[in-house]
Amino acid sequence: MALLQIGAQRSGSVSPIATFANSLFGVAETAVAATARGTRALGDAVLALPSLERENAALRESNRRLTQENARLHELAAAYAAESSVRPVVDLYHGIEARVIGFPPENESRAVTIDKGFRAGVVRDQGVLAAGGMVGRVAAVGPYSSTVLLATDYTSRIPAIVRRGRWWGIARGNLSSVVVEYLPQDAPLRVGDVVVTGEGRSFHSGVPIGTVNAIERGDGMLYQTAVIKTFVDLGALDRVVVVPR
């Protein structure tokens, strides 16, 4: 073995015996070092236990505070997004911003109650918009609240125009959607045509209502009817704008 070692040293290489021994020691060293590190870490942990408890409590408290703050910020961000979505409508029409606060008790009509009344300047028959387009019109006004009749209500009637060809009709609610009736029979309507308000009691011309979703046309009919998909989800209203006429 000594001769092998001397020979390997002279030739500038490592002998196989030394390589084997090195490998064995390497494994042992690794195991011992790992054990020592683990033991030291365990010792440190035991010694640091009281401070770790304090640190853990502080982190828990910090986590609780941050979670609460995160929830509040999310709520603020949602409120800001909702408010900023109707801000352009308020600026464009010099309207009165309002929030939906109630519904008809028995859902017998499609209407909502908003938190602004005549003390805020709301007047009966004024139009009501949301970020996407038309919502309905003010049907009744109190001092601090008003009732808005939605475009989907069965008694709602609003002048409407199919924008592509300026074809006039009457937008009527059928409880679940809006249909535009009395459109000329020869008007070449297409699904996807945009429908806007016509000049009327509650709205100026050009307020978006929705797009044509289906067309009902019969040979024996004088007029055709278009079923409209409204731009605004009238079942999920939150912030609206009452626009002066």
Next chain:
Amino acid sequence: MVRESKQHVPPFVGPAWYVAGAWAIAALIAQATLVHYLAIRGVVPSFVLVVVVWYAIRVNARRAAVYGLFAGFCEDALSTQTGAAWMISTSLSALLASRLSRGFFADSLPLASGITVVATLLRALIFWVVMALCGYPSGLGALHFHEAVLQAALNAATIVVAMLLTRRFEAAES
């Protein structure tokens, strides 16, 4: 000899007027704000009618009618579009509920749910008749009938749940 007989006056077993009033107000507020989110195919359970029936089956017809009138008035005030339709229909429904419950136990679940179904259907019928007389456009009769049937089922379920909860609380208290 003339034998004098006193008119039979049934004992009053209903809650105090302020308790009943508080229930009606609470039901109205819930009806106008929260119940909307429970809508099934556009139909909501009527907590107001459930409270009215719950009161009406415990008291005489006059009290029931007055209570129904009050609840209906509040609903008309909140609706703003219904004139006096809820007043008339709710009052008459309460009257019917009170008459139907005579001779039965007021805390009977089948009785309460059955009367609720009848009262809901009658109330819807009277309501839409009054609305039609006041100029509401016609053409939705079948839809209103379907809505009334669905609401009757929802109301019956609501009053059963409410009575079971009440029993549970009363049992826990005693």
